[in-house]
Amino acid sequence: MKEDKRISKEESIITAAEKVFSEVGYKNAKMEEVASVAGITKVTLYAYFQSKENLYMAITFRGFQKLLNGYYQVTEKCKNKSGLISTLSLLDKFMDFSTDNFLYNEALLNYFSLVRSGNEKKLSEAIKESIYFKKMQDIHNLLFKLSAKEILRGKADGSINNNLDPLFLSLHGWTMIIGYSKVLNASGNQDSTIFHMKISDLKKLVLQTAKLTLVNNIGLEEPILNV
Amino acid sequence: MKEDKRISKEESIITAAEKVFSEVGYKNAKMEEVASVAGITKVTLYAYFQSKENLYMAITFRGFQKLLNGYYQVTEKCKNKSGLISTLSLLDKFMDFSTDNFLYNEALLNYFSLVRSGNEKKLSEAIKESIYFKKMQDIHNLLFKLSAKEILRGKADGSINNNLDPLFLSLHGWTMIIGYSKVLNASGNQDSTIFHMKISDLKKLVLQTAKLTLVNNIGLEEPILNV
Amino acid sequence: MKEDKRISKEESIITAAEKVFSEVGYKNAKMEEVASVAGITKVTLYAYFQSKENLYMAITFRGFQKLLNGYYQVTEKCKNKSGLISTLSLLDKFMDFSTDNFLYNEALLNYFSLVRSGNEKKLSEAIKESIYFKKMQDIHNLLFKLSAKEILRGKADGSINNNLDPLFLSLHGWTMIIGYSKVLNASGNQDSTIFHMKISDLKKLVLQTAKLTLVNNIGLEEPILNV
Amino acid sequence: MKEDKRISKEESIITAAEKVFSEVGYKNAKMEEVASVAGITKVTLYAYFQSKENLYMAITFRGFQKLLNGYYQVTEKCKNKSGLISTLSLLDKFMDFSTDNFLYNEALLNYFSLVRSGNEKKLSEAIKESIYFKKMQDIHNLLFKLSAKEILRGKADGSINNNLDPLFLSLHGWTMIIGYSKVLNASGNQDSTIFHMKISDLKKLVLQTAKLTLVNNIGLEEPILNV
DNA sequence: GATGAATGAGATTTCATTCAT
């Protein structure tokens, strides 16, 4: 009960923070304002989230969770479809997620800038102490694994022919998605254009490319470049 | 003469800033520290660079130039090779650049988030006034155009068969590279039993995928997902 | 019964508060800590004592009572002795009290700073509402009156010859005691080579001085200073 | 030069703080307000004085210095007078000082509450770190010594006959003065009455008592109290 | 009455940026 209440309050605060951060951006957002929107005082806000950065990590975490839920929904819906379709659907889901949740997308990209092996110094104390930051390592692993699982299924059902390690292919998928989401982040939204090209077209191409990669047994021979 | 001196001082400041930013990250970096490392005072630092953001723009500009130089070197070296090889070599170059120059890579990505459509309002005064920012606006498309040019050459010499707009394909290449550089960070952090793949392998796969995309006439039909 | 219980709880809280205040001083003491030492929660603490100041008043009141009891004991014991001896014994008692009960002594002094003329405005609401504060106002003159009474007796029995108002002499006695207790602290802190005198010696001198003042008919002519 | 400027700025801040503290009292005084009165910002205020407590210590220190100056003036003016007159003049000076400088008097009394041997815990970190607090130990020693010196002179010139250690007599003098100043502090000012008695009369009596103590060769035999 | 959570007011800190000399 008590715990429930705390969690629900946390959630409402995060929601308020999302509103404020979305409107004015992380840097310009004031904790005072977040508190006010959440209908609490600054001190209470700090009682729940120990720092502005931690609050942002909480938002990021929520974004990750939402994405994870989406992943679960997709795999559930696709359980009777081929592993390939399931895998591509995950990529599709991710891209839609990035499109529909600008704040989360930004947060997620920020997260990926943060997690740098062996570069502790870049992490502020506040982030190091953020429980959400710690939790996120697990979730982001999980996401990798979930798509790896679908890839594995695809290999089993014959829809995926690439013989590379599923986790590796999963990682490669992320490569394309993250790149896409970054471009999206820079562009504003899917309907906008970049160099006169629609972002939505980029999404289609990413999916096609992913499909090609999975269907064909592409190996790791380096193309002859001689540069 | 005076101008030379000023430029050389600017350079040394930028170098100091790169050192500091690399170590602790942009956000945690203090102007005081930058000044100290550069062997000058804060006010002098401000005399040269009017804001922290402008200083970051200066770094970004340097990164830009370095990458651009690399691009020129590659196209020069590949001028007798096929357009495909040249294009892939550019991607290869970019990946190396991203891996080797974390700070520049981050800065470039940050820049592209800044410069895109509809973001005018989000630009701080400091950035709007940044001379480096202005300089970059003139040349930031160059990178895309350079690779688009090689793709075009590839189409001409028959090594590239994809009929999509070269600039678009060029952008698609970027997405993969960007994702590659971001994912690298995150995965490098992981439990090695899970993500035991080598960075170089991921790079190879990215190149293979790019090659597939360029060689085959992939269109923009969305794969049937039905989710 | 209920009332008894309440009182006993109040007492135990005051005892806890005395412990805490003694250790860290009134200002640094935290209500949280007092509650914790008393084995209750902060809110319960507030249910018994409505403010930190009121709690301090309660302690003061206890100190008052203790001193007053001491005074009664002394006058009782000295009822067959001269008024002079009785008066000096009161001063002696007071000095012992000050030395042995630092907290009470401070509290008493603080109280007298509070209660004096023209300070109405400076009294915080919390103090004005303090029931202990009110209680004390009824009895705080008692101490003076008690010693004034003994002085009066001394004048009657011929042991005291000073013709000044007994209450005034009583007050003068206080000034010496108060000073004694304050200076003790400061000098105890000093380099022992300089202030190598014993506390007990200072006390003796104070008593001697008081005796001199009482025995001789000292008036209020200002000594000629010409400065 | 630089140092001079800093000191002069410090002084002007202390003056501002005295103004504010006098008006509303230490507890109610806001650092923001002090800064504003000093014509600087809060941050600058903190650059000079690291805490509110330290600022108060600075005021206290100033009070001590002022008192010390007064002491020097008195001894200078009295150099051709007897040691007794000089000593009594010091006491007189101190009492006038207490009367004329309510804030300093309060601060000084507070200081004497603070300096307690072996009770480090009562000192807040801020006070422990206060350079003014440290400095004060020296000054308050000096004050003791200055009057001891005059007492010594008095013994030499025959105006003082008490054979007790001059430093000890000096301490005893302080005892009376501090007590007086505390009563003064409680009463408001010299013209006010306490128990229908004038504070100014108390001052006279204190001086008379001191004179008696110095002139007569009072020893330390304890009056027979038998309590 | 007891409890956990919240409030309000102000102290303190951090830094990018600016000013006066």
Place this chain on the structure above:
DNA sequence: AATGAATGAAATCTCATTCAT
């Protein structure tokens, strides 16, 4: 152009006190 000092805006913290249950 260089320097030391100051500013402004917001983050963060501390604690007595109060509220809701």
